[in-house]
Amino acid sequence: MPQIVENYPYGVTREWRHNRKLVIIQTQGNNLNEAIDVWADLALQTLKEIPEEGAFFLIDDLSHPNTNLTPYGAKRSREVLASAPWHREKLYVATILSNSFVNRLAKILISPFLSFRTRAVHVMFTSREDADKWIAECMEMEGVPQDETIEP
Numbered sequence: 001m002p003q004i005v006e007n008y009p010y011g012v013t014r015e016w017r018h019n020r021k022l023v024i025i026q027t028q029g030n031n032l033n034e035a036i037d038v039w040a041d042l043a044l045q046t047l048k049e050i051p052e053e054g055a056f057f058l059i060d061d062l063s064h065p066n067t068n069l070t071p072y073g074a075k076r077s078r079e080v081l082a083s084a085p086w087h088r089e090k091l092y093v094a095t096i097l098s099n100s101f102v103n104r105l106a107k108i109l110i111s112p113f114l115s116f117r118t119r120a121v122h123v124m125f126t127s128r129e130d131a132d133k134w135i136a137e138c139m140e141m142e143g144v145p146q147d148e149t150i151e152p
Contacts, residue, residue, distance in 0.1 A: 010035035014042055021144055022057040022135065029066025031073065040076035047084055055090040055142035057135050063096040063128060084120070091120035092138040094131040 004016040011028030012035070023046055027039050043060065050056050085091060121138070125131040140146060 008042060009038050012038045012042060014046065018057075018139065018144055020051075021055060022059070022139070024059040024061060026061040027064055027067060029064030031066070031068050031070055033070075033072050036070070036073045036076050040080055043080045044083055047080070050085065050088075050091070055092070055139070055144060056088075057139060057144075058091075058093045059131055059135060060093065060095045061128060061131075063098045063126070065098050067098060084122075086120045086122075089119045090142060092135065093120065093122040094125055094135055095122065096125045096128055096131045099126040 004020075006014045006016075008014070010030045010032070013024075013026050015024040015026070016022070017024070025039065025043055025046065027035070039062075046058070050058075084093070123131075123134060125134070136146060
């Protein structure tokens with residue numbers, strides 16, 4: 001099945017692949033509150049659209065080099081994280097941050113807690129290639145056919 005790419009303001013995109021079992025949300029590094037709202041609202045909408053049954057995979061690509069953590073962005077990120085169905089089995093989430101010292105440190109400190117007391121699996125990455133590889137491995141483990149690549 002061909003991929004479906006949806007374009008939103010401020011360069012935010014949502015891409016559906018593998019018969020809507022994989023969704024990729026990607027930003028273009030705009031730190032305006034309005035751009036953050038587009039990303040957060042889209043992420044919240046996507047989480048509501050996750051099917052109740054079967055495996056589902058989400059790549060949240062926030063790795064654009066211009067992306068910075070702002071207080072407003074942190075607030076909206078907490079809102080998105082709080083709304084995720086972490087109780088759900090077979091939900092795999094890869095969050096990609098830019099490869100900065102601060103983000104590498106955050107990955108080390110935060111990653112162990114992302115899937116703590118949840119059934120879902122949430123892993124942070126600082127490389128899109130590593131995230132794509134991990135998602136592909138999870139899809140293979142869940143028996144989702146690899147009929148297309150997961151490259152940007």
